Amino acid sequence: MSAAPRRHALITGAAGGIGRALVEAFHAEGYGVIATDIGNRPEWLPQAAIWLAADLARLAREHAYADAFVTEVRKALQQSPLDALVNNAAVQILADTGELDLADWQTTLDVNLTAPFLLVKSLLPELEAAQGAVVNISSIHAAQTKKRFVAYATSKAALSGMTRALAVELGGRIRVNAIEPAAIDxxxxxxxxxxxxxxxAQLQAYHPAGRIGQQAEVARLALMLCSNALPFANGSCVALDGGIRGRLHDPD
Known part of the structure; x- marks a missing residue:
């Protein structure tokens, strides 16, 4: 019988590409992974990982639904602390400002911003018990964006801002950082x-690194930010962009 994991991580948006890379990286590092996303348990999910299906838009809007989800997370933890919370789930709805539906705007903010805040707020006792870490997967769009990205860019700018504010608010109790990736494969x-x-091909060449990022690179950076390797990293919004943030022009 294998020993119970000494560390636990909750990862949202686990069914997507970056989510899968996060789950596999934290599992390989020995974390007990609680993975969540909409839908059924993915076939590739490690057997030891716990799957909790959840709709983060509902979590942001419905108090009873949010309370029930947090209760399920606590059951999964079995009174253990929560060492890492990775807020990875996001929606990206593209539209011109004049055509952007208000419901799509609200859903974007609910999933990309409000749900991460509520998870930090609700699970703060478990995070604090572990002196744990939060990593918010933000985006280069937090600072530099394009046409038709107004809802997504606004949500990610706010997520990075929230990261800095929570680090100030919760300093000494938990650490909160963000990753701001550019294009990821x-x-x-x-x-x-x-x-x-x-x-x-143009997208890859436009990055000074000569390529776009890999999902595993996001996961490795998140793992490092959640570890004790960089305890002074707090309130940091770390660019993972292959140097593209320094370029003056990104042709449409």
Whole structure:
């Protein structure tokens, strides 16, 4: 019989590409992983990981639903502290300002901003018991964006701002950091360029690194920020962008 894990991590948006990389990285590092996303348990999920299906838009809007989810997380922890919370789940709804539906705007803020705040707030006792760490997966769009990204960019700018504010608010109790990736090689991104291979090549070449980022790179950085390797890292919004943030122009 294997020993019970000494550390525990809750990872949202676990069914997506970056989510899977996060789950696999934390599991490999010996964390007891509690993975959550909409839908059924993915077949690839490690057997030892716990799956909790959840709709973060509902969590942000419905108090009873949020309370029930937090209760399930606590059951999964079995009175253990929570060492790491990785707020990875996000929605990206693109539209011109004049066409952006108010419901889509609200859903974006609910999933990308309000749900992460509520999870930190609700699970603060468990995080504090572990002197744990929160990592918010933000985006380069927190600071630099494009047309039609107004809802997504606003949510990510607020998420990075919340990261800094929580670090000040909760300093000495837990650490809160964010990662701000540029383009990451996911199935969703590649699908968007399925009929435009030249555009995908241009996207890679435009990054000074000569390529886009890998999901595993996001996961490794999150793992480091949640570890004790960098205890002074708090309130940091870490760019993971291959140098593209320093370029003056990103052609549409």
């Amino acid at each position: 996911t199935a969703m991104l590649r699908e968007g360029f399925s009929n435009d291979p030249e555009g995908f």
